[in-house]
Every structure is written in structure tokens, then in C-alpha cells.
Amino acid sequence: MDAFATLRPHLDRCGADAWALVASIGNRTAAPPPGITRPTYSAAEELAAEAVIAFARERRLVVNPDAFGNLHVTRPGDPAGRAVASGSHLDSVPNGGNYDGLAGAVAAVTVLAAAEAAGLRLRRPLLAIAMRGEESPWFGTAYIGSRLMLGHSTLPEIGDLRRADSGRGLADHLRALGYPGAPGAVLDPADLDCFLELHIEQGPLLEAADAPLGIASAIRGNVRFPSARCRGVYGHSAALPRSHRQDAVLAVAELALALDTYWAGLIGRGDDSFVATVGKFFTDPSQHAMTKVAGEVGFSLNVGSTTPDVLAAARAFILDEVARISAKRGVVFDLGPEVGTAPVALSARLIGMAEDSASALGIPALRMPTVGHDAAMFALKGVEASVLLMRNQNGSHNPDESMTEEDFLSGVRVLARTMLLAADAG
Numbered sequence: 104m105d106a107f108a109t110l111r112p113h114l115d116r117c118g119a120d121a122w123a124l125v126a127s128i129g130n131r132t133a134a135p136p137p138g139i140t141r142p143t144y145s146a147a148e149e150l151a152a153e154a155v156i157a158f159a160r161e162r163r164l165v166v167n168p169d170a171f172g173n174l175h176v177t178r179p180g181d182p183a184g185r186a187v188a189s190g191s192h193l194d195s196v197p198n199g200g201n202y203d204g205l206a207g208a209v210a211a212v213t214v215l216a217a218a219e220a221a222g223l224r225l226r227r228p229l230l231a232i233a234m235r236g237e238e239s240p241w242f243g244t245a246y247i248g249s250r251l252m253l254g255h256s257t258l259p260e261i262g263d264l265r266r267a268d269s270g271r272g273l274a275d276h277l278r279a280l281g282y283p284g285a286p287g288a289v290l291d292p293a294d295l296d297c298f299l300e301l302h303i304e305q306g307p308l309l310e311a312a313d314a315p316l317g318i319a320s321a322i323r324g325n326v327r328f329p330s331a332r333c334r335g336v337y338g339h340s341a342a343l344p345r346s347h348r349q350d351a352v353l354a355v356a357e358l359a360l361a362l363d364t365y366w367a368g369l370i371g372r373g374d375d376s377f378v379a380t381v382g383k384f385f386t387d388p389s390q391h392a393m394t395k396v397a398g399e400v401g402f403s404l405n406v407g408s409t410t411p412d413v414l415a416a417a418r419a420f421i422l423d424e425v426a427r428i429s430a431k432r433g434v435v436f437d438l439g440p441e442v443g444t445a446p447v448a449l450s451a452r453l454i455g456m457a458e459d460s461a462s463a464l465g466i467p468a469l470r471m472p473t474v475g476h477d478a479a480m481f482a483l484k485g486v487e488a489s490v491l492l493m494r495n496q497n498g499s500h501n502p503d504e505s506m507t508e509e510d511f512l513s514g515v516r517v518l519a520r521t522m523l524l525a526a527d528a529g
């Protein structure tokens with residue numbers, strides 16, 4: 104592909120600068136230790152935005168922050184038309200890693216900077232978007248910047264959400280940083296040809312497969328019971344025979360193990376998209392004791408899949424098991440409120456272009472499902488979307504999250520070539 108050959112030397116130069124930019128933002132948002140903390144609509148997230156703006160403007164790109172602080176980066180001479188867009192988010196979880204979000208946001212700007220330096224003329228305009236507030240710990244909900252920008256939610260609807268650390272409202276935080284929060288949606292999905300997100304993998308599969316790149320097949324949806332309870336009866340640990348126990352710990356443990364066996368069965372039948380997690384499991388510290396049979400357990404259930412039918416079947420399995428275990432053990436389950444999201448299909452056309460790019464560049468790539476990212480907000484608005492995953496070490500949402508410069512540059516190259524293919528496609 105001629106355009107990519109022209110781009111390549113500029114991309115390698117800009118890519119090295121971009122890696123230094125990511126490191127420098129990390130160094131300046133590393134307090135309090137450990138790890139990286141860039142709260143949604145905080146001074147630290149704002150620092151990251153300002154550094155990205157400076158990087159883009161130094162490379163003759165045009166930057167427009169929108170009403171919610173998302174950065175829209177364009178090339179001055181691009182033609183009008185539906186844009187080939189890419190981006191990710193600038194915030195982090197508390198004491199998280201530097202690459203989750205930031206690496207993809209900077210990569211998108213890097214592609215535009217290199218295209219500008221190379222003087223590429225393309226059929227479609229390129230757009231890089233650095234988004235705000237993707238991580239849910241701050242306001243209790245994810246994708247705030249992209250949701251507001253694309254009109255999934257309005258500020259009047261969610262402006263009263265309070266940030267966990269400051270206790271202040273979302274609208275208040277926006278105002279304090281000088282973002283008007285109005286008008287509402289500022290990016291019309293009809294103006295986009297497609298949206299590609301480059302993101303770290305956050306899991307161990309690429310490392311295990313010795314592949315620097317993943318190409319997401321779909322974004323998992325989930326069914327979640329965040330605050331379930333099981334009530335049994337407290338009893339004397341020595342005096343109560345097994346036949347008379349209504350043990351809440353064993354009941355929830357049996358449910359968790361049944362779900363794990365169900366998961367293993369799905370894997371055995373070739374379904375690698377399913378996940379199941381009991382992330383919370385606790386007795387009541389004001390009542391529990393080593394010498395008491397547990398009378399109550401609080402827990403959470405969280406199952407995910409890329410296929411709606413698999414999610415529905417898992418949900419039915421959970422309800423059947425709850426009924427069976429209740430009868431067997433004399434306990435009462437209350438699963439509490441149910442929340443969840445639908446799986447999001449990703450674009451077969453973009454997956455094909457990304458696979459073509461990875462193979463043309465000699466970069467081993469693995470097709471795999473992924474978790475929720477800003478790209479889901481675009482796909483749910485009918486924009487063709489794709490997620491490319493960079494190999495990273497030590498997982499994510501923790502201070503040990505890690506990535507090599509070479510893997511970052513491989514991701515940038517595949518992203519760039521895929522964007523050029525999309526921007527020149529008929």
C-alpha cells in the first residue's frame with residue numbers, strides 16, 4: 104500500500120515521540136502512589152488533555168475541545184466528508200496503570216500527526232478523539248465523555264452524579280474546568296465513516312500466545328447482580344448436625360462452583376466468549392464467628408458473553424440453580440437488582456482491514472473478544488466500530504500494568520494502516 108509506505112518513516116518518528124509523551128503524562132499523574140491516578144474531570148486528567156493538545160498543535164494539527172472536554176483533533180487540509188475516526192480515553196481508575204486509555208488516545212493523534220508530516224492526501228478526513236471519563240469508579244458509571252458527546256445521555260440526566268473522591272456533581276466538575284456542558288451531543292454519528300479504538304488488552308492472552316496484537320471479534324455484554332444476598336440460619340458450629348444446617352456460605356459456594364462447572368462445560372463445547380465472576384462474597388462481620396454456622400452471605404454475580412443467547416442461557420441457569428440450592432439447603436436467595444449491557448457486534452469490514460494490515464506488516468495478531476470500551480458507544484449509535492488490542496503485561500486497573508514501546512509501535516502501525524485503508528476505501 105503506497106500511502107502507508109509514504110507514512111511509515113514519519114509514523115516511526117512520531118511514534119517514538121508519542122511513547123515519550125505517554126511516559127511524561129504518566130510521570131506527572133503518578134501521585135499519590137502507587138500507580139497512576141487520573142480521575143474523571145480532575146486536574147490530572149486535564150493535564151493529560153493539555154499535553155495531548157500541545158503535542159497535536161506542535162505537529163500542525165487542529166484541536167477543538169467539545170462542550171464536555173473531549174478533544175477533537177483534525178488535519179487542516181483534509182477533505183469534507185464522513186471521517187475515519189480513532190481514539191480512546193484519558194482518565195484512569197484510582198491507582199491504575201498509565202496505558203489503559205491514554206496509549207490509544209495518543210496513538211490516534213500520532214496517526215494524524217504522521218499523515219500530516221507525510222503530506223498524505225486521502226479520500227476521507229481523519230479524526231482523532233481523546234475522550235474523558237471512561238472509567239466507572241469516579242461517577243459510578245462508565246463512558247461519560249463519549250456518552251455525552253454522542254447523545255446517549257444528556258448532562259441534565261446525569262449531571263447530578265457525584266464523584267466518589269470529591270463528593271461534587273458531574274456538572275459542577277465540568278463547570279470548574281471551563282467546559283460548558285452545552286450544547287448536548289456534539290458529534291453526529293452520521294458524520295463518521297467508522298471508529299477504531301486501539302487499547303491495551305488488559306488480560307494475559309496475547310502474552311501467552313506470543314502475539315503483540317489482538318483484533319477484537321466483539322465486545323462482551325453482561326448480566327450482573329451487584330448486591331445479591333443469601334439468608335440461612337445462624338447456628339452453633341459444634342452442636343448443629345449437618346442435616347439441620349441452613350448454611351449460607353455453603354449455599355453460595357455451591358452456586359459459585361456450579362457456575363464455574365457450567366463455564367468449563369461451555370469451554371469444552373468451544374465457546375471462549377463466556378466469563379463468570381463472583382467478585383464479592385462476605386459474611387456479616389457484626390454477626391459472623393468461627394464458632395457459628397453462617398446465617399447470611401452477601402455476594403455479587405457477573406457473567407459476560409459476546410452472544411445474547413449465551414447470556415440468556417447463563418441467566419436461566421443461575422435462576423434454576425438458585426431454586427435448586429434453596430430447596431436443598433433451606434436457604435433463601437435474594438439476587439437484588441439486575442443490571443447489564445447487551446453484547447456489541449464489531450465491524451467485519453474493519454476486522455478484515457486490520458487483519459490485512461497486521462499480516463502485511465508481519466505482526467502476529469489474534470482474534471479475541473474484548474471488554475467494554477468507548478468504541479461500544481459508537482457501535483451502539485450505528486457507527487461501524489473496531490477494537491485493536493495491544494499486548495500488555497500484568498493486567499490492568501493496577502499499578503503494575505505494563506507495556507513495551509515495541510508493542511505500542513506495532514499497535515500504532517496496524518492502526519495507521521487500517522485507518523488509511525478505510526480513508527481510501529470507495
Ligand SMILES: [Zn+2]
Nearest residue numbers: 203204237302
Ligand atoms: Zn480503558
